[in-house]
Amino acid sequence: MNLPNVIGIKNIGSLLTISANDNCVKTLQDMNNLSIINDAIMLFDVSIQWIGTSAEFENVSSQFSVTEWIDAKGKVVMPGFVDSHTHTVFAGNRSNEFAQRLQGVSYQQIAASGGGILTTVNGVRTASQEQIVTNAYSLLQSAISFGTTTMEIKSGYGLSFDAEMKLLYSIREVASISPMNIVSTFMGAHDFPEEYKHNHSGYVSLVCEEMIPAVSEQHLATFCDVFTDKGYYTLEETETILSKGLEYGLLPKMHADELATVHATELACEIGAFSADHLLHVSQKGVEALSQSKRTVATLLPGTAYTLRLPYAPARTLIDNGAMVALATDCNPGSCFTENMQTILSFACMNMKMSIEESIVASTLHGAKALGLERSKGSLEIGKDADFLVLQTTNYADIVYHFGTNLVEQTWIGGKKHFQKQLQ
Ligand code: NIG
Numbered sequence: 001m002n003l004p005n006v007i008g009i010k011n012i013g014s015l016l017t018i019s020a021n022d023n024c025v026k027t028l029q030d031m032n033n034l035s036i037i038n039d040a041i042m043l044f045d046v047s048i049q050w051i052g053t054s055a056e057f058e059n060v061s062s063q064f065s066v067t068e069w070i071d072a073k074g075k076v077v078m079p080g081f082v083d084s085h086t087h088t089v090f091a092g093n094r095s096n097e098f099a100q101r102l103q104g105v106s107y108q109q110i111a112a113s114g115g116g117i118l119t120t121v122n123g124v125r126t127a128s129q130e131q132i133v134t135n136a137y138s139l140l141q142s143a144i145s146f147g148t149t150t151m152e153i154k155s156g157y158g159l160s161f162d163a164e165m166k167l168l169y170s171i172r173e174v175a176s177i178s179p180m181n182i183v184s185t186f187m188g189a190h191d192f193p194e195e196y197k198h199n200h201s202g203y204v205s206l207v208c209e210e211m212i213p214a215v216s217e218q219h220l221a222t223f224c225d226v227f228t229d230k231g232y233y234t235l236e237e238t239e240t241i242l243s244k245g246l247e248y249g250l251l252p253k254m255h256a257d258e259l260a261t262v263h264a265t266e267l268a269c270e271i272g273a274f275s276a277d278h279l280l281h282v283s284q285k286g287v288e289a290l291s292q293s294k295r296t297v298a299t300l301l302p303g304t305a306y307t308l309r310l311p312y313a314p315a316r317t318l319i320d321n322g323a324m325v326a327l328a329t330d331c332n333p334g335s336c337f338t339e340n341m342q343t344i345l346s347f348a349c350m351n352m353k354m355s356i357e358e359s360i361v362a363s364t365l366h367g368a369k370a371l372g373l374e375r376s377k378g379s380l381e382i383g384k385d386a387d388f389l390v391l392q393t394t395n396y397a398d399i400v401y402h403f404g405t406n407l408v409e410q411t412w413i414g415g416k417k418h419f420q421k422q423l424q
């Protein structure tokens with residue numbers, strides 16, 4: 001009889017499985033339950049083959065051929081982070097704008113004077129694909145070292161046919177060289193480029209008639225995202241773009257109510273977007289719509305509120321009303337320059353009153369749900385991908401409590417170890 005060849009991890013002090021109900025989502029009642037197995041063993045190849053306690057393993061050990069044992073020495077094992085909202089393909093550095101904001105200049109004032117997103121657009125248009133890929137690759141390596149195993153990446157700093165394609169090709173190229181699981185999103189509607197400043201409908205037509213068909217034909221993205229906000233895209237423009245995207249097989253996502261209450265969240269729920277993101281200025285109706293929705297995840301990006309010194313999204317109200325809340329970095333050169341999900345968990349607990357457990361569920365399983373990957377990612381269950389972390393602690397609370405350090409000792413993606421911390 002041929003036994004399956006597997007790797008085993010033993011002496012896991014606490015295995016945070018995060019396993020959930022049939023909908024693969026933690027409901028209000030169980031978001032504080034990490035479904036922990038103590039004194040656990042986990043067997044895996046590219047996917048997870050067996051999970052249980054050491055005592056239970058004695059009964060099944062003869063069914064597996066374990067080729068290698070790893071000793072977790074009582075430490076915590078948990079699913080890798082799913083960072084479901086980033087803008088990791090870009091060029092240039094906006095630390096000068098950051099410094100201006102520290103002096104009191106607002107994000108909108110910088111944008112109105114031609115800076116902000118358009119600064120990075122200029123950088124991308126003049127950069128080569130190779131430069132963009134090199135920049136993104138180093139951010140991905142860093143993110144892996146901080147425990148991210150799946151990352152969504154948006155285009156959106158090109159804002160012309162050629163430059164948007166260059167960004168999407170960069171995402172495809174970086175996905176082929178990095179072990180990170182990457183999900184690509186087309187976000188041609190991130191801003192209006194200078195040349196269409198007085199012709200918004202012309203740019204919406206370019207996005208709908210030229211960019212979306214090309215993105216779809218070349219299979220360059222899974223999702224289509226729009227920045228629906230005051231000074232950016234209107235509800236009508238958003239609907240036009242996302243409907244066209246759907247026609248071409250691109251699934252909807254939205255940057256919703258970040259800078260002002262424009263009722264973008266209600267639209268996201270109405271059209272069945274996979275997520276409504278930011279929500280710093282979500283209305284009461286928007287909260288209700290998210291609470292009713294079985295599809296639209298409320299993706300909160302507290303690093304952006306921190307960086308822009310804006311009020312945080314109402315995480316407590318959303319969770320207490322039953323919305324599915326996810327956490328992500330929003331990694332981008334303007335409003336939040338971090339690729340470290342552990343920092344985001346700290347912001348979520350300290351500034352949005354989330355519990356440590358809620359922050360862990362939101363950054364794993366619910367991130368996967370926001371990407372439609374909840375059947376294969378975000379929790380540790382038999383058959384799911386072997387994307388997991390060994391933490392450098394026996395107490396999972398340390399991931400938030402011991403802030404400003406890297407608590408990840410090992411990062412495994414698809415059953416292979418891609419990061420090992422050098423311990424002193
Ligand atoms: O998600 N909100 C829109 N886009 C980014 C910011 C982009 C930038 O400032 O470069 C965000 O915060």
Ligand code: FE
Pocket residue numbers: 085086087255330
């Ligand atoms: Fe964003």
